[in-house]
Amino acid sequence: MNPATFEKGMVFFLTILTLLVSSLLLIILATVFAKGLPALHSGFLIEASENFGREGGIIYQLMGTLILMTGAVLISLPVALGSVIYQTQYLKSETGKEICRQFAQMLNATPTILFGLVGYLFFGVYLETGVSWVTGSLILAVMILPTLQVSIREAIEALPDQYKDAGMALGLSPWSQIKTIIIPQCYYGIITGVFLGLARAAGETAAIMFAATTFSGIHLPESFSDPVPTLQTHMLVLTQEAANPEALAQAWSAGLVLLSLVFFLTVMAWILRSRLKMEAEL
Amino acid sequence: MKKVATFPSHNKPKSMENESHGIMWVFAGLNLIFLCCAGGLFLFLIFESYPIFKLHGFDFWLGQDWWVGEAYGALPMLYGSTLVTALACLLVLPLALAVAIFISEFLTPTSRRCVKAILELLAGVPGIVYGLLGVSFLSLWIKDVFGLLDGNTLATASCLLAIMILPTVLTLSEDAMRSVPAEYRDNALGLGLSKWQTATAVVLPQALPGIMGAVLLGIGRAMGETIAVMLVVGSLDRIPDPWFNIFSSAQTIPSKLGREAAEAIGEGTHWSALMALGLTLFIMVLLINFIGNRFLKRRSIS
Numbered sequence: 001m002n003p004a005t006f007e008k009g010m011v012f013f014l015t016i017l018t019l020l021v022s023s024l025l026l027i028i029l030a031t032v033f034a035k036g037l038p039a040l041h042s043g044f045l046i047e048a049s050e051n052f053g054r055e056g057g058i059i060y061q062l063m064g065t066l067i068l069m070t071g072a073v074l075i076s077l078p079v080a081l082g083s084v085i086y087q088t089q090y091l092k093s094e095t096g097k098e099i100c101r102q103f104a105q106m107l108n109a110t111p112t113i114l115f116g117l118v119g120y121l122f123f124g125v126y127l128e129t130g131v132s133w134v135t136g137s138l139i140l141a142v143m144i145l146p147t148l149q150v151s152i153r154e155a156i157e158a159l160p161d162q163y164k165d166a167g168m169a170l171g172l173s174p175w176s177q178i179k180t181i182i183i184p185q186c187y188y189g190i191i192t193g194v195f196l197g198l199a200r201a202a203g204e205t206a207a208i209m210f211a212a213t214t215f216s217g218i219h220l221p222e223s224f225s226d227p228v229p230t231l232q233t234h235m236l237v238l239t240q241e242a243a244n245p246e247a248l249a250q251a252w253s254a255g256l257v258l259l260s261l262v263f264f265l266t267v268m269a270w271i272l273r274s275r276l277k278m279e280a281e282l
Numbered sequence: 283m284k285k286v287a288t289f290p291s292h293n294k295p296k297s298m299e300n301e302s303h304g305i306m307w308v309f310a311g312l313n314l315i316f317l318c319c320a321g322g323l324f325l326f327l328i329f330e331s332y333p334i335f336k337l338h339g340f341d342f343w344l345g346q347d348w349w350v351g352e353a354y355g356a357l358p359m360l361y362g363s364t365l366v367t368a369l370a371c372l373l374v375l376p377l378a379l380a381v382a383i384f385i386s387e388f389l390t391p392t393s394r395r396c397v398k399a400i401l402e403l404l405a406g407v408p409g410i411v412y413g414l415l416g417v418s419f420l421s422l423w424i425k426d427v428f429g430l431l432d433g434n435t436l437a438t439a440s441c442l443l444a445i446m447i448l449p450t451v452l453t454l455s456e457d458a459m460r461s462v463p464a465e466y467r468d469n470a471l472g473l474g475l476s477k478w479q480t481a482t483a484v485v486l487p488q489a490l491p492g493i494m495g496a497v498l499l500g501i502g503r504a505m506g507e508t509i510a511v512m513l514v515v516g517s518l519d520r521i522p523d524p525w526f527n528i529f530s531s532a533q534t535i536p537s538k539l540g541r542e543a544a545e546a547i548g549e550g551t552h553w554s555a556l557m558a559l560g561l562t563l564f565i566m567v568l569l570i571n572f573i574g575n576r577f578l579k580r581r582s583i584s
Contacts, residue, residue: 003476004476007476007477007478007479010478011384011388011478013380014380014381014383014384014388015384015388017377017380017381017384018381018384018385018389018397021377021381021448021452022397022400024404024445024448025400025403025404028404028407028411028415031415031419032411032415035418078312079312079315079316080316081312082308082309082311082312082313083309083312083313083315083316085309086306086309086310086312086313087313089309090306090309090310091313099317100313100316100317103316103317103320103321104316104320105571105575106320106324106568106571107319107320107323109499109502109503109506109567109568109571110323110506110564110567111505111506111507111508111536111563111564111567112506112508113506113508113536113539113540113543113560114323114327114506114539114560114563114564115323116543117539117543117556117557117560118322118323118326118327118330118560120547121326121330121547122322122326142319142323145316145319149316174305174306175305175306178305199406200406202408203406203407203408203409203410204408204409205408205409205410205508205509206409206508206509206536206540209509209540209544210543210544210547232408232410235410235411235414236410236413236509239410239413239414239417239513240513248418251414252414255410255411255414258408258410258411259407259408259411262406262407262408263403263406266402266403266406270399270402
């Protein structure tokens with residue numbers, strides 16, 4: 001065969017493959033929409049679920065997911081920010097930095113179900129928080145720690161050296177430098193991390209399914225020791241009733257809401273990250 | 283003329299120095315919390331799984347039976363996890379390689395950004411949504427196409443995992459290909475090589491370690507995936523008969539943990555056995571990840 005024809009053929013073949021892979025997202029989106037919209041009536045987002053999730057809405061499940069992910073970020077953010085600042089501003093030894101990096105990679109790679117098991121045992125049993133939304137938030141906080149750290153670290157490392165030099169020339173103490181230069185300048189990086197962390201926490205099921213959530217019986221938590229219903233657990237239970245079309249339809253609708261939430265948070269993170277890039281280029 | 287303030291630290295006001303040190307310890311403490319989270323996880327797993335290793339020793343990994351209260355053998359789960367991941371990898375590798383070449387070498391910058399954005403969104407789709415897709419479509423298709431009694435098989439789980447890790451593997455492989463210096467391409471093109479030859483004979487060999495690393499990181503993710511696999515793998519604690527029969531139900535480690543952790547939580551031999559499974563999974567994933575990161579790093583240095 002003529003080499004030029006062969007190459008054209010190969011490139012054509014690759015184009016088709018790439019189109020197929022890219023259309024995968026569209027197929028997934030289209031399926032979730034096609035399956036989720038029929039059961040999505042006007043009150044779906046503001047009604048409580050009835051008849052073991054087969055009818056009604058998902059207001060309390062949605063609230064549960066929001067509570068867990070907000071709690072997780074609130075706990076995780078100070079730790080992530082503090083540890084990254086320590087590693088970039090105070091820690092001088094290369095070995096120390098390398099150890100921190102390895103630990104972050106380790107945490108990032110850990111299968112999420114292990115966070116659930118170990119987290120439940122540590123927080124729930126030893127610290128006696130029980131099966132509750134507090135346990136869930138703590139577990140998710142540990143899980144999203146590396147996500148937050150990466151975003152914050154990128155932002156801090158992208159700061160021009162002159163800023164720090166100027167701060168030093170003004171005789172600022174390390175803490176004043178952090179307070180007046182690093183945190184304000186890395187604001188967008190921190191917020192990007194927060195959104196990515198929220199998105200990751202919102203999509204997680206395995207880590208919280210037996211440590212923080214319940215399927216029915218509870219609406220909003222009234223104390224620190226109450227579990228919450230979440231969208232993820234709701235979907236999991238309904239999916240396992242695959243023979244029941246009503247349950248499956250509700251699962252799809254809940255899936256549509258969850259997917260929209262995750263996509264919204266991811267896109268928000270992108271918008272903020274592009275702001276960050278623009279500022280860095282100024 | 284007034285005396286100019288001097289900077290050496292012994293001349294600083296005492297309060298400022300104290301404040302500075304106090305704050306440093308706060309940050310160091312936060313860093314310590316982070317290190318404890320990561321290290322504590324590992325220590326906890328070892329500590330909690332110690333009783334079962336004391337009871338069964340290494341036979342834990344070789345035993346084929348898992349009867350709660352009587353025998354705990356991890357081999358079926360180990361085998362299931364390995365097979366599912368290996369199959370997913372086989373499915374992903376050629377696809378990822380081909381598409382990464384195309385995205386990195388043949389697309390215009392604008393469309394490349396577009397495809398990469400799509401991939402990033404895909405990578406964030408929650409596992410439970412994939413699980414729902416698997417239950418409603420993939421397992422039914424596999425059941426019909428291959429004429430099986432039950433669509434929840436090893437093959438179903440592998441296909442689903444392959445779809446799940448494809449975006450991650452693709453993005454990282456494409457990064458590896460982009461990180462090959464532009465001079466290499468210019469030289470090759472200047473020597474009269476075609477674009478295709480440049481891509482396959484110059485860029486690809488250079489990017490191969492990076493692509494290996496990307497695939498390994500994908501495998502690490504696949505191995506730890508719980509929910510989607512749990513819903514479609516069939517959850518049957520035995521090695522398929524014959525061993526290469528991928529169209530039979532089986533069990534993976536995370537799926538086993540997800541199914542049984544709720545009943546065993548906290549104490550007893552059963553819990554310890556589950557934690558030992560978790561430890562095994564953790565070590566496997568860490569090793570794969572460590573090697574993967576090594577590959578990625580080598581590429582970025584050279």
